[in-house]
Amino acid sequence: MTGTRTGARARWGAIQGKGLEAGTQALLVLLLPRILGPADFGRLAVSLAVVALGTAALSLGAPSAFSRFVPAESPRRRAGLARAMTVRLIPVRAVQVAAAAAVAIVLMLAAPRRFPAPDALLVVLALALELAAILGVQAALGLGRTRLWSFRLAVRNATLLVAVPLLFHLAGPPGVLHGLVLASLAAFAAAGWPGLRLMRGADLDVPIPDGAFRYGVVAGTAGLLLQLTYRAPVIATTLLTGSAIETGHAALAGGIALAILLAVRELFAVSLPELVETWGRDREQAEGQLRAAGWRLAPPFVLAALGGMLVLERGLVLIAGPAFAPAVDALVPILVLLPLLPLPAIGWQGAALRLRPGLGLRISAVGAIVCLAAAALLVPRWGAPGASTALALAVTVTAAHTAWELPGSVPPRLLLVSALGALGALALAWWLGLVP
Numbered sequence: 001m002t003g004t005r006t007g008a009r010a011r012w013g014a015i016q017g018k019g020l021e022a023g024t025q026a027l028l029v030l031l032l033p034r035i036l037g038p039a040d041f042g043r044l045a046v047s048l049a050v051v052a053l054g055t056a057a058l059s060l061g062a063p064s065a066f067s068r069f070v071p072a073e074s075p076r077r078r079a080g081l082a083r084a085m086t087v088r089l090i091p092v093r094a095v096q097v098a099a100a101a102a103v104a105i106v107l108m109l110a111a112p113r114r115f116p117a118p119d120a121l122l123v124v125l126a127l128a129l130e131l132a133a134i135l136g137v138q139a140a141l142g143l144g145r146t147r148l149w150s151f152r153l154a155v156r157n158a159t160l161l162v163a164v165p166l167l168f169h170l171a172g173p174p175g176v177l178h179g180l181v182l183a184s185l186a187a188f189a190a191a192g193w194p195g196l197r198l199m200r201g202a203d204l205d206v207p208i209p210d211g212a213f214r215y216g217v218v219a220g221t222a223g224l225l226l227q228l229t230y231r232a233p234v235i236a237t238t239l240l241t242g243s244a245i246e247t248g249h250a251a252l253a254g255g256i257a258l259a260i261l262l263a264v265r266e267l268f269a270v271s272l273p274e275l276v277e278t279w280g281r282d283r284e285q286a287e288g289q290l291r292a293a294g295w296r297l298a299p300p301f302v303l304a305a306l307g308g309m310l311v312l313e314r315g316l317v318l319i320a321g322p323a324f325a326p327a328v329d330a331l332v333p334i335l336v337l338l339p340l341l342p343l344p345a346i347g348w349q350g351a352a353l354r355l356r357p358g359l360g361l362r363i364s365a366v367g368a369i370v371c372l373a374a375a376a377l378l379v380p381r382w383g384a385p386g387a388s389t390a391l392a393l394a395v396t397v398t399a400a401h402t403a404w405e406l407p408g409s410v411p412p413r414l415l416l417v418s419a420l421g422a423l424g425a426l427a428l429a430w431w432l433g434l435v436p
Contacts, residue, residue: 021150024157025259029252034321035165036176038248044164044176045251046238047123049231051180055130056220056227058096062089062213063138063149064220068352069212070142071277080206082139083199088208089135097128122177129184136188136195143198152191153262159183218361222348225364226265229371229394230258233387236375241383249327249384252320257334257341257391264297265345279353286353290346290409297342298414302421305338309428329436330384332429333392339421340399343410347402350409359405367398396422 033041066082073081104124107115133152140148160183167175167182237243237250279286312335317325344363351359371394378386396419403415429435 020154021157021259021263024154024161025255025263027161028157029255029259030319031161032164033248033252033324034319036168038323039244040168040173040176042234042238042244042247042249042251043173044180045234045255046247047119047126047177047180049234050123051126051130051184053224053227053231054100054127055134056224058093058100058127058131059134059138059220062220063134063141064223064352065212066138066142068355069209070139071144072209073206077203077206078143079199080203081208082142083202084204084206084208085212086135086139086196086199087204088213093131093135097124097131100124100127118174119177122181126177126181126184129181129188133184133188133192133195136192136198138195139199140191140195145195145198148191148195152187155190156183156187159186218358222351222360222364225361225368226348229364229367229398230254230261230391232368232371232375233379233384233391236372236379236390237384237387240376240379243383246383249324249330250387252324252327253330253334253384253388254391256331257337257395260338261341261345264342265348268293268345268349275349275353287350287408290350290353291411291414294342294346294410294414298339298417298421301342302339302418302424305335305421305425306428308335308338309425309432309434312434327384328434330388332434333385333388336422336425336429337392337395339418339425340395343399343415343418344395344402346409347406350406363398363402363405366401367394370394370397 032044036044062085066085070078070082070085101121101124104115104120108117108120137149137152140146160179163182164176164179167179169175171178231254233254234247234250238247241247275286275289278289309332312331313328316328316331320327344367347363348360351363371390374390374393375387378390380386382389399410399415399418403410403412426435
């Protein structure tokens with residue numbers, strides 16, 4: 001009964017945190033484009049993409065290791081295991097940040113116009129703060145204090161909403177990335193530092209399980225490929241088109257897709273400790289919970305795709321401003337992929353339960369390969385709409401691959417219903433004249 005209550009509290013904490021994250025992420029996408037305009041909004045999005053990819057690459061799955069192995073330890077030894085794992089990671093993170101700073105210096109010296117010194121150094125500072133925050137919140141996640149994990153990005157987003165417009169008004173474009181650093185600092189202070197304090201006084205002699213970090217590396221590579229899939233469109237647009245306006249349009253479209261995906265994925269992530277306990281008692285029950293989650297998510301995602309198509313043209317201009325009116329073409333593929341978007345997240349959860357991170361790696365690798373190949377072909381020709389189409393193709397292939405790899409978690413009927421929802425959204429877009 002205690003485990004049930006703990007799991008219920010974890011889910012409620014996740015819902016609160018992810019609800020705030022989704023809300024603040026929506027406000028970022030809705031308010032900042034109008035305030036900053038396409039060029040500076042695209043610049044902020046590219047910087048956020050670099051920080052996110054750098055964080056995923058350097059933390060490389062440590063949160064997955066904490067959420068999978070700390071709950072499996074006896075309750076009295078969990079804080080000790082979390083502390084031992086954290087102490088092992090701290091010097092590694094320090095070396096990684098130093099290496100990132102060295103790379104930034106090389107880029108500044110080699111191409112000072114493309115990589116201005118203030119921008120590069122601010123991005124490295126934001127990266128260091130994000131890594132420090134993750135050291136704390138991943139321990140909190142493993143120890144069942146899911147609110148700290150869930151609220152970290154909500155705090156960062158809320159700070160971005162206040163700091164970026166204020167500093168942009170006071171200092172112009174240079175103030176944008178100062179706002180990013182302040183947001184990362186706020187996330188560390190509100191979530192990372194309290195997470196580190198949870199391990200204060202814990203026993204350092206708890207041995208780290210064999211294979212814990214190896215599991216994390218594989219799972220982390222999958223997470224990095226996931227970030228690459230969803231961040232690649234905006235990076236590809238800025239590299240392959242050289243247009244700040246097209247980059248801003250791609251940032252808006254990709255930001256919407258990423259916000260929704262991360263909210264769904266994090267909701268699954270914070271429920272993993274409870275699912276691990278259930279898996280140990282009854283694997284079929286745990287598998288059934290994953291399937292039920294997929295069926296609960298299918299109707300609202302299909303309705304969101306259809307409703308979004310109906311209001312897209314007027315709603316985009318009303319919310320983001322007339323400067324983003326041409327971004328309609330880039331948003332259509334994002335709405336089409338919505339019904340399929342939760343399926344890969346279910347697959348990653350199923351792979352974690354089975355202690356088979358290679359499954360999650362294959363699922364993420366398929367998406368990354370499809371997205372990068374499609375972006376290379378489509379972005380030079382179509383710009384931001386090509387980037388969004390590449391992402392939609394990647395999500396479609398990844399969802400199908402997930403159902404093939406894990407039919408127990410993503411049954412064929414769920415894939416069929418989701419695919420029909422995506423096709424319905426595409427048909428509605430064609431009927432409304434949104435598809436050329």
